[in-house]
Amino acid sequence: MENFTPLSALVGGLLIGLGAAVLLLGGGRIAGISGIVGGMIKRPGGDHLWRACFVVGLLIGAGAYAAFAPDRFVVQFDATAGTVAAAGLIVGYGTQLGHGCTSGHGVCGLGRLSLRSVVATLLFMATAMITVFIARHMMGAL
Amino acid sequence: MPLALSALIAGILFGLGLAVSQMTNPAKVLAFLDVAGDWDPSLAVVMAGAVTVAVIAFRIAAGRTAPLAGGSFDLPTRRKIDTPLVMGAMVFGVGWGLAGLCPGPALTALLSGQRKAFLFVGAMLAGMVVYKFMSRERPVDG
Numbered sequence: 515m516e517n518f519t520p521l522s523a524l525v526g527g528l529l530i531g532l533g534a535a536v537l538l539l540g541g542g543r544i545a546g547i548s549g550i551v552g553g554m555i556k557r558p559g560g561d562h563l564w565r566a567c568f569v570v571g572l573l574i575g576a577g578a579y580a581a582f583a584p585d586r587f588v589v590q591f592d593a594t595a596g597t598v599a600a601a602g603l604i605v606g607y608g609t610q611l612g613h614g615c616t617s618g619h620g621v622c623g624l625g626r627l628s629l630r631s632v633v634a635t636l637l638f639m640a641t642a643m644i645t646v647f648i649a650r651h652m653m654g655a656l
Numbered sequence: 657m658p659l660a661l662s663a664l665i666a667g668i669l670f671g672l673g674l675a676v677s678q679m680t681n682p683a684k685v686l687a688f689l690d691v692a693g694d695w696d697p698s699l700a701v702v703m704a705g706a707v708t709v710a711v712i713a714f715r716i717a718a719g720r721t722a723p724l725a726g727g728s729f730d731l732p733t734r735r736k737i738d739t740p741l742v743m744g745a746m747v748f749g750v751g752w753g754l755a756g757l758c759p760g761p762a763l764t765a766l767l768s769g770q771r772k773a774f775l776f777v778g779a780m781l782a783g784m785v786v787y788k789f790m791s792r793e794r795p796v797d798g
Contacts, residue, residue: 517684517687517694517696518696519696520698522677523698523699523701524701524705525676525705526672526673526677526678527703527706527709528709529670529672529676529677530669530702530705530706530709531705531710532669532709533665533669533671533673534713535712535716536662536665537662537663539713540661540723540725541663541666542729542731543663543723544732545666545670547759547760547763548784551763551784555784555788556788563660564663567660567664568663568670569667569763570667571664571665571666571669572667572670572671572674573667573763573764574667574671575668575671575672576680577671578672579672579675580675580767586678587675587680587767589681589682589765589767589768591682591683591756591770591772591773592683592686593772595771598754598755598772598776599775599779600751600754601751601752601755601757601779602757602775602780602782602783603779603782604748604751604783605751605762605776605783606779606780606781606782606783606784606785606786606787607787608744608746608747608748608750610744611747611787612743612747613732613740613741614745615758615759615760616758617758617760619745621706621707621710623732624703624710625707625714626710626714629735629737630732630741637745637746638745638748639749641747641749641750642689642749642750642753643689643691643753645689645749645750645753646753647692649753649754650690650692650693651692651693
């Protein structure tokens with residue numbers, strides 16, 4: 515557990531929660547990234563502005579931190595390009611079918627004590643851990 | 657506070673939180689998912705912090721009739737643990753485990769300028785479009 519960074523994890527987590535709180539109490543919307551992005555594909559016209567504003571904000575927030583602490587903003591891919599592409603496709607499809615991802619079900623759904631989100635979060639955590647276990651410890655890949 | 661401004665501020669806080677907690681790094685996320693390896697519990701602390709703030713926000717929202725931007729709270733109405741939820745969450749988890757990216761960090765990964773980040777986001781959007789066309793062929797589930 516030498517990579518464990520509890521303090522930055524806690525501070526970052528509180529900021530993520532605060533972001534979800536601002537969107538909920540300010541705009542009345544759920545801060546679920548797959549829902550926000552998927553909604554721009556699903557519905558032509560209508561409520562694209564706030565969705566685009568959230569995505570732009572997301573990039574500004576992370577980008578500001580990357581500019582402030584470039585050595586701490588690391589994006590390291592372990593998977594091959596083919597695996598990355600397959601993973602993207604699966605994530606895109608799965609989040610729409612299951613109506614949420616780590617933010618929508620994991621943060622907001624658990625935050626509103628939704629049973630659906632508890633089930634979804636446990637399931638995607640479990641299949642993600644099983645996938646990593648198979649890839650790293652059984653196939654020796656990654 | 658207008659909806660678009662709420663969304664922009666929420667996005668900035670959310671993106672900052674992802675970057676501070678290093679959840680923007682797929683390798684860091686995979687270190688959490690790899691429970692049989694050199695386990696890094698950071699993601700659990702991020703979730704705990706974010707969910708705690710979200711719980712408080714939803715309790716405050718429950719006592720209000722409208723968000724600050726006006727209009728109404730647009731919250732999920734589904735209650736049933738149905739097949740799409742279970743299948744979608746499980747499928748999403750596999751993709752998350754393959755690359756270490758979920759939708760939020762996928763978007764912020766674009767800031768690194770890496771080809772794999774664009775590959776993932778492009779494939780993710782394609783997966784969302786695939787769902788959109790496939791779900792059109794059967795009755796809407798809710």
